[in-house]
Amino acid sequence: MSCTSYLIRKVLIFPTDGTAVVQPSGLLELTNGTAQLSSHVVHRTPLRLRRSPGNGVRSFSASFVFGIIPPYSDLSGHGIVFFVGKDNFSAVLPSQYLGLLNSANNGNATNHIFGVELDAIQSKEFQDPDDNHVVIDVNSLQSIAARHAGYYDDKTGAFHDLLLISGKAMQVWVDYDSGSTQIMLDYGWLKNGAKPSTPLVYAEVREDWEVEFGPHRFTYKDLFRATEGFKNKTLLGFGGFGRVYKGVLPKSKLEVAVKKVSHESRQGIKEFVAEVVTIGRLRHRNMVQLLGYCRRKGELLLVYDYMSNGSLDKYLYGGSKDKEKTALDWAQRFRIIKGVASGLPYTHEDFEQVIIHRDIKASNVLYDHGADPQTTHVVGTMGYLAPELARTGKVSPLTDVFAFGFFILEVACGRRPVEQAMNDSRLMLVDWVLEHWQKEALLEVVDARLDGNYDAGEVVLALKLGLMCSHPMPGAWPSMRQVMQYLEGDMPIPELTPTQMSFSMLALMQSQGFDSFVLSAASDPSSATNTTMTMGTISGLSGGR
Template sequence: MTIFHFLLPILLFHGFQCAALDAAGNDQFAFSGFHGADLNLDGTATVTPEGLLELTNGSVQLKGHAFFPDPFRLRRLPGGAVQSFSASFVFGILTTYPNLSCHGITFVVAPSKNFSTALAAQYMGLANFDNNGNTSNHIFAAEIDTMQNIEFEDIDNNHVGVDINGLRSMQSHTAGYYGNGENESFQSMSLISGDVMRAWVDYDEELAQIDVTIAPIHMSKPTRPLVSATYNLSVVITEQAYIGFSSATGPINSRHYILGWSFGINRPAPAIDIANLPKLPRLGSKPRSKVQEILTPVAIATFLLTLGLVAVLLVRKRLRYAELREDWEAEFGPHRFSYKDLFHATNGFNDKHLLGVGGFGRVYKGVLRTSKLEVAAKRVSHESRQGMKEFVAEVVSIGHIRHRNLVQLLGYCRRKGELLLVYAYMPNGSLDKYLHYEGEKPVLNWAHRSQIMKGIASGLLYLHEKWEKVVIHRDVKASNVLLDEEMNGRLGDFGLSRLYDHGTDPQTTHMVGTMGYMAPELVRTGKASPLTDVFAFGTFLPRF
């Protein structure tokens, strides 16, 4: 009896533990909305009153995770192969700007729910600069990515991919689906259209095959997957693993939602009740009610009767925010900001928000009222040495370029007598302030210096060889290198840049740049080339 009482707690403990593991290992679940769902949430992730799983809330440079609370035993036996499994989820991505979003959603299988060391932005809350791609991560993920990151060799800014232990996809495809039945052609989809979409992630144990499929919400699962990759997940996934979602934002206001989710082992994921899913919120104005539809014509008539009394005030207000538009802008312009939004963002271009003054004009820090996005607005005057030609060159050159070591041009604005460029805000200012620091600014250590040097070299290589055209910066120097929140170097100020097609010879032009950084052949011939940028970079290094 004594031995029995001694062994009973041990037997009960191991019995309950095995029962829990077996239940998790063979379980399945389905969420059609998340009211009362037992999930582990961190970061910006939350369940809204409407039942939506909101992974990011529009705040920039943040991450959010949502995991099923219990681990799953995906291996049939300890040390055995990972069993077949299937996941299905309904998602939606909302963004303030029609053509810009950061960064995306990943369905993830991981050994732990702790991603405290992971970074936001392009790392999507899964990894960081040091451990991205390490086999010790034991992470499998299916990414829905709305940003093209050159360092991860992304194919575009609208793709689906299969990731192993990091954010560099082993297989990816532009977002879309293959039709069923007679029409089996590929149909493209925009991940940031604001539409609700479905996704399926399937793993076949026998074939060691991973399939990822997406489709519109009311379409049944396509028979042909969008992405199919052969990889034995038994070398990746641990004995017990957690399943869930990770998402992150960069410098642009974006919201990532999961509306429903199901999962099954050795069986298809259970069906999600599409009819009972919560609705995505609206970022714009609400639809007008019938009362508003009736009152609107009355209000318009009243407005027309009183128009004469307020005409002078309206004209003055319009002139205050008047803008210019020309034909070339439709072809080359990135997102255009209204002057009114920039005026309010900078508190009327108040000197309290002034970041710097130079030959180009003035730069102000601003916060956009709708998105709360921090920006740097460069206000160029006609008296400056950076006129219309340089303004157009900058818009054309970097308006469509995305690279982690180049300052991102978010948009622009033009009005009579003023030219404005809107950049992502770099909180740590320009590099020259750290090289020749004053006051309490710290001296950069050699690790930071090396990181910045490599980053600027990577940015120049992308401009010269990797982009669709050759871009010559023509003014590489410390004051044109800006530092982001992580002290990464980003090359900025493309107002003097020139671009031409690969394989052609750059035309001779008038000599521009900064004395002391110009190559001898540039001074002699007036012809700028990638080599003259390299010379300036080489001149810049010893001073660094």
């Protein structure tokens, strides 16, 4: 802040260095015209904008009046910055660095500094728009949002230029909303008094822990436009997890599916987003890419590739709107089973960290004839949840094995895991299949729409594997790698242990889960529970080898 005097109305401030001084009139003079000099003034009492480490920044508002008095009518020093951050200025530089940063630390995420820059010189190294601009800085003098200095007229909506070095008193309003993570900046003549209704500059501010996730984050504005404001006509489906909307990204014109999720209160948004982004790094030919996320208040929006033909459950037991869906033949079904299975050893064993899917089911498999099926999910659904998860809330790779067992039975039988029986009781698919196995009539459970056109050996293998994976005793479960070996014929499947009891009754006797909700579950398998667990969004598992 060189070669210029800056006058600001006195508040609860404290000059720290340079030539900053409070004049007898009550005005604060930051600099006195000395070249290559920076001065700083801070609030007398530190303001804590975080309730605790790791939490988001609280909403805040600030306003100040300033005037830049240049030595010449058309020439001044660089400018002035309103900042939020630590008051350590030992290494800062003047001139284009505005007494805020230096050439070594400019752009570092560890700076933890936010600034509103009123700059009267264009610095091309920081991509300044011109020599009379107002910008928002976060950890860097290369701004996240910039605008020529001026204001919007509330009556006409017209934009009016304001010259920063006019020497006249002007007012700045800075507002940060923690819910939308948006910073809004207004600027105008002091004589007008009122804050303009249209912000001069606004931007969505990412907190420091989000910087590493930057490429994966979408703006809420883009997703709002993509889905036409989340209108019902763009709604693809909904369940206990939230709603899914079809959208078209405004710039790329890419078709996407946008899922709106309320994250669990027991998991911080930081950890929640970190998990989402970790899963977004998954690369496997049987997995659809998670494109990114957006957070807004207590809501998280997940963005996936869009598949036009809908989910697998519509082909297995579609409603009236899905009667035109062609029934899948056995070759397609077996390919789907193998495809879904093939992605899980990668997430359980081969990825950089263990990732549990937690909700493998037909309604989470997106299917398109001639293309690989793909899955998405958010929380586990009762009827598919492993007994130890329903009881303890703890997950492991075997949690997916249990759900996969139910999934196999769904695909082979064309029935939901829990259905309404004729006598108003609830029919558990696994018990129904087990009963037919005990009667040595296993092929009678195969989907009648196949009309006997299937490979009996593959069908029996699939059904036995479904029973093995959905057994109520975890000790009976194979790993997903073993499952793949069974499906590929690389290893013979063990014989099932005979039992005179249903799996659900055996589970209750062993205190293993199948809790009362499962036994009285509604026939709609998309009904998610309130079981508390961290969100594990595996993007997609697709068709076989």
